Amino acid sequence: MQTVIFDLDGTLVDSAPDIRASVNKMLAEEGLPDLNLPTVISFVGNGLPTLVRRVMAHFSIEDSQFSRLNARVLAIYNASTYEHTVMYYGVREVLSILHAKGVRLGVCTNKPEEPARHVLDALDLTQYFDVVVGGDTFEKRKPDPLPLLKVIGETSLSDVLYVGDSEVDAETARRAGVTFALFTEGYRKSPVEDMPHDMRFSEWREFLSVVEAKKVE
Numbered sequence: 044m045q046t047v048i049f050d051l052d053g054t055l056v057d058s059a060p061d062i063r064a065s066v067n068k069m070l071a072e073e074g075l076p077d078l079n080l081p082t083v084i085s086f087v088g089n090g091l092p093t094l095v096r097r098v099m100a101h102f103s104i105e106d107s108q109f110s111r112l113n114a115r116v117l118a119i120y121n122a123s124t125y126e127h128t129v130m131y132y133g134v135r136e137v138l139s140i141l142h143a144k145g146v147r148l149g150v151c152t153n154k155p156e157e158p159a160r161h162v163l164d165a166l167d168l169t170q171y172f173d174v175v176v177g178g179d180t181f182e183k184r185k186p187d188p189l190p191l192l193k194v195i196g197e198t199s200l201s202d203v204l205y206v207g208d209s210e211v212d213a214e215t216a217r218r219a220g221v222t223f224a225l226f227t228e229g230y231r232k233s234p235v236e237d238m239p240h241d242m243r244f245s246e247w248r249e250f251l252s253v254v255e256a257k258k259v260e
């Protein structure tokens with residue numbers, strides 16, 4: 044593989060606790076009760092605007108409030124210190140090995156680009172990536188293949204691997220025509236068998252051998 048592109052939330056980082064904290068801060072300002080972690084996780088995957096719409100539907104909040112509440116959650120999240128966001132065990136080792144081998148690394152997430160960069164900075168991961176694309180970088184977001192194809196650029200599709208945790212990622216890879224590795228311990232909602240994938244792994248320390256085994260098959 045010449046290029047490996049990673050999803051962010053639920054793949055490289057367990058970011059849901061801080062997403063939840065930002066949503067709950069907005070809800071408190073609106074006089075509404077907290078959401079628990081599994082509920083917030085079930086709303087993650089299609090980008091922040093969709094998450095806010097799902098929160099609004101949960102509380103039957105009128106559509107007219109969308110712009111205000113979306114801006115508020117983004118502002119709270121951007122200002123947060125991401126103290127509850129952690130890398131999955133083994134991620135840094137994989138990134139540093141691939142980086143040292145000269146593999147081109149990228150991030151293609153539906154998280155807005157600004158907080159995506161903040162999170163990578165906060166965890167000292169920015170150094171590994173040549174390119175970072177968020178849900179608001181282009182006019183379309185995953186599962187549209189456009190952002191992934193933009194990250195891939197001139198590289199031949201057969202030399203690219205996309206790594207993600209969700210139904211959205213699996214569909215994006217399929218529509219882009221790119222090999223897909225599924226991290227099974229992120230924020231997926233469906234059984235693994237229902238999610239198209241070329242390879243899968245449940246621990247980052249297995250990742251390189253899973254990719255290697257698939258190559259020789």
Ligand SMILES: O=C(O)COP(=O)(O)O
Nearest residue numbers: 051052088090152153154
């Ligand atoms: O922000 C989201 O909804 C999901 O982000 P992800 O694409 O990095 O999983």
Ligand SMILES: [Mg+2]
Nearest residue numbers: 050052053208
């Ligand atoms: Mg994800």
